[in-house]
Amino acid sequence: MDVKQLKQELIAYSKEIGIDKIGFTTADPFTELKNRLIRQQELGYQSGFEEPDIDKRVTPGLLLEEPRSIISIALAYPSKMTVRVEGKKGERRGIFSRASWGLDYHHILRDRLKKLEEFINTKAPDARVKSMVDTGELSDRAVAERAGIGWSGKNCAIITPEFGSYVYIGEMITSLPFAPDTPIEDQCGSCTKCLEACPTSALVQGGQINAQRCISFLTQTKGFIPDEFRDKIGNRVYGCDSCQTACPHNKGKNFHFHDEMEPDSEVAKPLLKPILKLSNREFKNQFGYVSGSWRGKKPIQRNAIMALAHFKDETAVPDLIEVLENEASPVSRGTAAWALGKIGGETALFALKSALTRESDKDVLTEIEKGLKFYR
Template identity: 70%
Template structure:
């Protein structure tokens, strides 16, 4: 088998099926990554969404029998909407991050990887594969960096010369010995714009992220959001784009190459108040196809409540008071109490005073008490 020729055929086919960039890497263990992951674990910087076994994250041979190489792919997603909607007083809107626009990227990349697998298998019947997108054991960024897709930026994202960091990543381990490509030289230089702009200081230093402080992580949690981060949230419902939007390498990067990635403005910038009473069925119908819905409606609704406080949206007080008195979920009642206090006014104070006499949950009571105290 002429693997050099096959590699070229794979590259050409990848373009035909809508893969924007492809690279090849060795399947050797990611030894340097292991040290960084261990350090992250020691510092408590991991999100908890990762594969727990660090050895599996850095050694392809532990998850695939006799790996010979890894194929990495990248697909570019848009950074701007072709048409948008604007919020205003009485009709405030939240925002989903760009990586959640359009169809769930896991579905899109798995489709492309599946087509690649079928193409290679038709050429080499005894070929074996293990494809992953985001939720696999390996680090997508480490594979992409080794395969020459891009360099690992100070914002902890892969930055490509062609598309900036607005790319989805996936990879395929195989038993075929493809010649590896070369990594790209890091171009971040002395720039620290992403570190300086991070709302919560989650970027500890270039390339090191404290996930527990990252807004993208915080928007996906289901419990009470720590008070210190609530006012940093703004109107974000899912994810955070700040470290990407300030990056000079992303200036002018806006690619509309895949129809399934196009955002529906009313969905990615939804009205906040209607979210508070949305049922599971309606939530799934409206948002279920997006990656930003994977944690369900509760985090989105909690974040919507915080966003209404961010806007000091007095028109939303009746809806927030309804959540405070009637929602069965303590996290939403308590967050509503915080938001009501932030919006302020006599109506808000009276609602909190009434609620504290009715509330049984201690965490919610504490939120109400703090809210009342902050209004004195």
């Protein structure tokens, strides 16, 4: 079998099936990455969502028997909505990050990788392959960087010359010895705009992030948001794009190549108050197809409560009181108490004082006290 010819056929086929960029690299261990990951772990900078076994994250040979190469793919996603909606007084809106617009990117990338697998199997039936996206063991960014998809920016995203960092990436380990492509030289230079734009200073330095401070991570957690971050989250209900929108390499980058990535503006930028009343079924029906729904309804509702506090939306006070009095989740009740104090007013104050007499959860009581402190 002519592997060189197969590589060219794969590149041509990838364009036919809607892959915007494809690159090839060896299946050698990512030894430099291992040291960085160990350091991240020692500093407590990991999110906890990663594969816990660092060796698996850097050693393709632990994931596929006798691997010879890795194929990396990238698909460009939109940075602007074609149909815009604006919030207004009494009808405030939240925002999902761009990576959660349209159909969950895991499904899109897996579809493209599956098609690549099937193409390889028709040409090389004995080939072994293993594909993964985001939740797999390997570091998508490390593979993409080495495969020449883009360079790893100071914002810890892969930046491509063609599409900026607005790309989804995934990879496939193979037993075929494809010739590796050349990595792209880092083009960030002395620019530090992403570091300066990060609302929580999560970007410790270029290429290093403390995930525990990252708004994208914080919006996906399930507990109470630490006090120091609540005001900084703004109206984000899932994810954060600040380090991407600040990047000069993303200026003017907006691609609408894939229909399944097109956002429904009412989902990508949803009205906040209705989120507080959604049942699990209603949440799944409205948001279940986007990647931002993966942690379920509660984190999104908590974030919507904080967003209403951010806007100091007085029209949301009755809805927040309803959450404070009747919601089963202590996190939702407590966050609503804090939000009522933040918004203020006599109605909110009366509700907080009433809740103080009947609430039994100590964490919620703490949040009620925080809400009352806004009046002192």
